[in-house]
Structures are given as C-alpha cells and as structure tokens.
Amino acid sequence: MVHLVKKYEEIKQRLRGSVTPLITPFKANYEIDYEKQVELIEYQLDNGTHAISVTGTSGEPSSLTLEERVYVMENAKQAINGRVPFAPGTGSTNHDETMYLTKKAREIGADAAMVIVPYYNKPNQQALYKHFKTIADTVDIPIIVYNIPGRTAVNMEVETLARLREDCPNIIGVKESNKDFEHVNRVLLHCGRDFLLFSGIELLCYPMLAIGGAGSISATSNVEPKKVAEMHNAWAEGDIKRAQDLHFELMTLNDVLFKDTNPAPVKAALGMMGKIEPVLRLPMDVPNEALQKEIHQTLVDYGKLLQHT
Template identity: 45%
Template sequence: MEFRGAITALVTPFRNGEIDEEAFRAFIEWQIEQGIHGLVPCGTTGESATLSHEEHKRVIRICVDQVKGRVPVLAGAGSNNTREAIELTKDAQKAKADGALLITPYYNKPTQAGLVAHFKAIGEKVDFPLIVYNVPSRTAVNLLPETLATLKKEIPQVVGVKEATGDLNQVSRVLEFCGEDFMVLSGDDFTALPTMAIGGRGVISVVSNFVPGKMAAMCDAALSGDLTKAKALHYAMSPLYRAAFLETNPAPTKEALAMMGRFPFEVRLPMVPLTPANREKLKTALSEAGLL
C-alpha cells in the first residue's frame, strides 16, 4: 500500500453533540468524487482527542465502509499511552483500514529512545503499514531524522512519516537518511509543494477538506514534474492555507464547510467557534477563492 498525493485529514461532523454519520458518509463521498487520493479519519483535525474509544473505532469503521477500497484509508490511532495506542492500532487493522497514523506521544516528552520503544511496542502487535506523525508544535517532542532511520531499520511496519515541523531542512534529512522508499508526507499544507519537490510523496492536508480537487490536482502536477502548474495551484490556495489556521484547527475548517453548506458548524469543547473578526476573514478568503 502506497500513501501518496493529497490525503485529507477528515473533520468529524457532529450534530447535537453526537457523530453525524449521515453527514460524514456524504462528506467522504464528496471527497472521493472530487478526486482525493486518500483519507485520514480520527486525526487531530477529526477532533480525536475528544472522541471516546467507542466513537473513535466507529468513525474509522464508517470511513472504511463508505470508501469501499476506492482510496486508501489511513486511520488515526496514536496516543501518549502506549497501551492505548496498541489497542487503537489493532482495532484499526481489524476494521480493515489500510494503515495507521501514529502521533508521537504528547505531554510525556519521551526521549528518542523512548520514542523507539513506543513504536516498537506497537509494531510487535500489528502487521500492516504504520505512518509516524511528527508534530512538535502539539506534542513538545521532535522525532529526529536519525531516530526515524532507526525506526525504519528496526520496525518493518513503519513505512513513512507525516512530517509537520515546517522545517524543510529536517524533511531533507529524513529523505537523506531513510531513502526514497520511505514515504514522506508533508503534515502542513504550506510545505506540501516544497516537500514533494525534494522527494516527498504528498500531503496529509487540512484545506483539502474544502478544496479536495485543487489539492489533488496540485499533488498530481508536482508528482508528475509539472512544477509550473503545481506552483500556480499552490499560490492560488495559499490564502486558504492561512485562513484554515486563523484559529486552532479544525474550527476554521468546520466553519468553512458550514459556510459552503456541507454541514452545520459544531465542535466539541475545548474547541469553540471563531471570533466574529476571524470568521469574517475566513468568509472573505473563501469568497475570493470562489467557494461561496
């Protein structure tokens, strides 16, 4: 299984505090119709931190069932509790996801040796692809390129990384140390094109929640070597990259989808609605992009 191109970090629609399965299925279908290359349920953008284990497992199963093998499903299954991560990863494999996305343990601040031990413990319990998620801004720990090379060497299931440091020097070192067969995916929309330009496979994207076709087209162009087209799409989407992070993700993205009529805005605490000023900025960005 190869994870490449534009892979959407899906939001989880809620209605009256509960998962809105009908809206979620319709949203997944629209993503596929628009040409998206893959889907991630239960990532940070899916508000996984506020889902119960039962809800988490249900969201993954809904996604796998709706996709029916048409695009890869990379299930969010990480935790800062290794036992919990093992449980969620085993269940993702049982649900027939194509792989699992595993965030580095947050808050605990493990050493590099602790990170290796964490992922080894998970790898010993499953036999399907694992993509490690490195996002120091949320976890307070940076998985170093040398450590990733160790993971690749010692854990066959670890086949790639979602690299969200925003540091292209680190991305370059990951590609240098881990080789071309290692799947390096950008974890930030704004570094998607530069990451692919130096050998990355694509992006796990936030803005593709509301512009899946454009992000897929940008990735297709970049991966086929058409940098002129890729750059044009990158710069056309750049205002949306900024708008999606006017406040903490995924509140702006859910607001954008509500404005576009996909489903009503609803987040779970501690997420809250955008301030009126930022909501107006988001609306302007969407209007200028022709989305409203």
C-alpha cells in the first residue's frame, strides 16, 4: 500500500495543466481512423499540451463499442509513449462496463482513469459512493472523478466526493464540468487543497487556477492547444497578466465551439483545418450551415484558416 500511495502522489505532481480530451476521428465510412488519432496526438504534443485523455465526452464514448474503446485507448497509449501523462475516460452508465474499461486502462499502463458520474440512471449519492468506491477498491489506478451534471442529470455532491477522497487513496481528483463556482470552491475546502481540481467548463479554466485548481480538461484544446497550454504555463510562471489575456483571448472560440453539443463544433472546426474528416456517428451529427459559417469565420479570426479557404 505504501508503494501505491507513493505512485498516486507521483501522478498527482505530473497530471497538471492542459489535459486535452481528444476527439475520436472517424473515416467517411464511420470507421475509427486510428492513423488520424496518432496525427492528432502529435499535433497536441507539438503544441505543448501537458496530458491527454481519450474516450471522454469529446471522444463520443457512447457511440463506440467496448472493443473500440479499448482499441482507442491502446492506440493512444502507444502513440503517446510516455511523453505526457495519459488518463483515458473509462466511465459508462453500466457499472460492469466501467469496471472492465478501468481494468483495461490499468492493464495497458495508463497513468490514471477518468470515470464519469453515470448518466441516465440518476443514482442517489449513496449509490454514487458505492459505484466509485467499488471501482477504486478493485482497480489500483489513480482515478479522476468526472462530474458533468448537465449531461448526467446528477451532481456529485461535495460531501460524497469528500467521503470518497477520505476512503479511497487512489481517487486523486475531479474534473468539474460544473458552472456552480461555489461548488468547486467547496470541493477544495472539503477534499483538501492537494486534491486535483480540473475545470471542464471553458470559461472557468482560468478562474479555477486562481483558487488552486490543477488545470483544465477543455475541448477547445483540440482546436487551439498552444494557447490553452500557454495560459497554464503563464499562470505557473507567475505571469498573471499573460494568463488573463489568454483567458479572454480564448473566450470567443470557446463560445462558438459550444453553440451545439460537443464535440460537433470541434469536429467541424478540425475538419475545416484539414485535421480530420468532420464525421460523427448518429445520433450525433455536424452543426447546421449557419453555425458552420460562424465556426469558419472564427477560425479565420484566430489565424487558423485563411479568409479564402
């Protein structure tokens, strides 16, 4: 146990800054494009991203089979090759599937697993506690709880999270896609300020750093990884003005990328940039024509595209 606790503490020191929740690229025939996935990972690392996750919300996990989710994790782990921490999403609405995927993440050598609060089921707080505690007790991998009440219809309450932190040494942090800034403040108050707090709300990525957050897991970093990473670097270096400037500089891009359900606008943007085929699996689909025009103009304004393209 002492060895494991040391391992958990080591990853807590490394898993910080801009963690990109990578999209899952598809070919025109809807098959996963594993070569493009590798190219996207290189794009991220070339632009300073501090860590990578796959098969989180931006990775369309509910559109993938269990087998595909494992393949995506394995392909990403091989491509990253230890250059930055790797924390794939292993959560599901099904407890046994979550256990299976979290064990697979442990087997392939992931640095941590990001486990979403189960969606659709709407479990109560005691059920959430039992779900996460069972996973943490069974799989000796660092775990980041992923709380996104806007998609799950359930909020992981601070008291429940604090119980899990107290009882499970491998639950090392939380991704809070929670617009309630009072809530996220209380996470650090009750879970301890060494608990890793990541923002999953783009406009709160900088404010969470100010209260002691560890970083962000922002879909925008798929499109603009350099500036998202630079914001964290500036904060870490004490250049508050630069970090604030980047926060506001990213705001327009953040806004347009969330005018439709993530990751549809992100995939549209990456398609316009020539990074991927802008394909989503049903029931998801690309944004409407008006939003695509707005995304295109925003990319032009950010210097990601030329005006005539």
